[in-house]
Amino acid sequence: GAVVSQHPSRVICKSGTSVKIECRSLDFQATTMFWYRQFPKQSLMLMATSNEGSKATYEQGVEKDKFLINHASLTLSTLTVTSAHPEDSSFYICSARRGGPGREQFFGPGTRLTVL
Amino acid sequence: QQQVKQSPQSLIVQKGGISIINCAYENTAFDYFPWYQQFPGKGPALLIAIRPDVSEKKEGRFTISFNKSAKQFSLHIMDSQPGDSATYFCAASTRGSQGNLIFGKGTKLSVKP
Numbered sequence: 001g002a003v004v005s006q007h008p009s010r011v012i013c014k015s016g017t018s019v020k021i022e023c024r025s026l027d028f029q030a031t032t033m034f035w036y037r038q039f040p041k042q043s044l045m046l047m048a049t050s051n052e053g054s055k056a057t058y059e060q061g062v063e064k065d066k067f068l069i070n071h072a073s074l075t076l077s078t079l080t081v082t083s084a085h086p087e088d089s090s091f092y093i094c095s096a097r098r099g100g101p102g103r104e105q106f107f108g109p110g111t112r113l114t115v116l
Numbered sequence: 117q118q119q120v121k122q123s124p125q126s127l128i129v130q131k132g133g134i135s136i137i138n139c140a141y142e143n144t145a146f147d148y149f150p151w152y153q154q155f156p157g158k159g160p161a162l163l164i165a166i167r168p169d170v171s172e173k174k175e176g177r178f179t180i181s182f183n184k185s186a187k188q189f190s191l192h193i194m195d196s197q198p199g200d201s202a203t204y205f206c207a208a209s210t211r212g213s214q215g216n217l218i219f220g221k222g223t224k225l226s227v228k229p
Contacts, residue, residue, distance in 0.1 A: 006159070034216070043205060043221045044160070093159045101215020102148045107159035 002028050004096050006108035013084055014116055021079045021111045023094030029074035030096035034105065035067070038091045050077045084115040120208050122220025129227050135193040137223045139206035142187065146208040150217070151180065151191045154203045163204075164191070196227045 003026040013019050023033060032051050036044040048069050050056045056069035066088075068080040077096075081088055093110040097103055121140045129135045139149075150165035166173045166180040166189065173180045179192040193200055206220040 004159075032215075041224075043219045046216060049216060091157075095159075095217075097215070100211070102209055102211035103215075104150070104162060104165065105209075105217055106162060107152070110157070110159040112157070 002026075002096070002098055002104070002106040004094065004106045004108040006094055006111050008111060009109060010112045010114075012114045012116065015085050016083055018080055018082045019084055019113060021081075021092055021094070021113075023077045023079070023096070023108050025075045025096040025098075025106070028096070028098050030077075030098065031074065031100070032097045033071055033077040034095045034097070035069060035077070035079050036093045036095065038093060038110075040091075044093065047079075081113065084113070086115045089113055089115045120206060120218050120220045122206050122223060124223060125221070126224045127226070129196045129225065131196065131198060131227055131229050133196050133227075135196045135200065135225055135227070136190060137204055137206070137225070138188065138190045139208075139220050140186075140188045141208050141218075143208070143210070143218075144187070145210045146218075147211060148209045148215075149180070149182065149189050150207050151178075152205045152207065154205065154222075160205060193225075196225075198227045198229050201225055201227050 005024045007022045035047045047062045048056045048058045050071040052071045071077040095105045095107040097105045151163045152160035153163045154160040164178045177194045182189045203222045205222045207217040209217045
């Protein structure tokens with residue numbers, strides 16, 4: 001199967017600081033990457049869809065200025081949580097799609113963000 | 117509608133038994149149906165997927181059954197093992213638009229030794 005990595009796996013930060021999470025597809029090129037948020041015992045909530053070289057498409061209710069997404073290459077997307085607050089504490093998971101719509105989507109291991 | 121309904125919410129099975137998780141959908145444009153397995157603190161892992169041109173797909177102990185007319189699909193885990201204890205998510209997507217995955221709410225499976 002395809003491998004997607006995320007870094008860091010866990011981050012603790014103070015309220016008001018910004019945190020960057022990297023998502024990499026290690027063995028395939030991903031035109032499209034996705035960012036999800038998952039609360040305990042809940043399903044994955046899509047935050048945004050990121051296409052290489054273009055602006056991300058955000059889901060309704062997700063603040064674009066707070067969750068900055070950059071997809072600068074076919075193997076790397078980053079999510080920056082700006083001015084993080086305790087309510088932003090969550091499990092953030094990226095995924096990368098191998099091919100166009102309807103093709104396999106592979107997930108990273110997730111990043112646990114804790115904002116103090 | 118974009119919703120995918122998954123049941124049951126939780127499932128307890130004895131070792132060696134069959135685990136069955138069901139999903140139903142409304143959008144007839146869905147044409148890709150994957151199942152993901154997620155362990156605590158980890159990202160979901162693609163387990164098996166099916167497209168609507170076949171009614172069943174088997175990979176090892178895992179089988180997807182697909183009923184297009186009923187708009188339902190299910191995951192069967194044969195000879196369930198304690199190591200299968202995890203949360204399972206069904207999902208669906210289309211080839212159109214962004215082709216985003218629409219996830220079910222998940223089923224927490226516990227396999228008792």
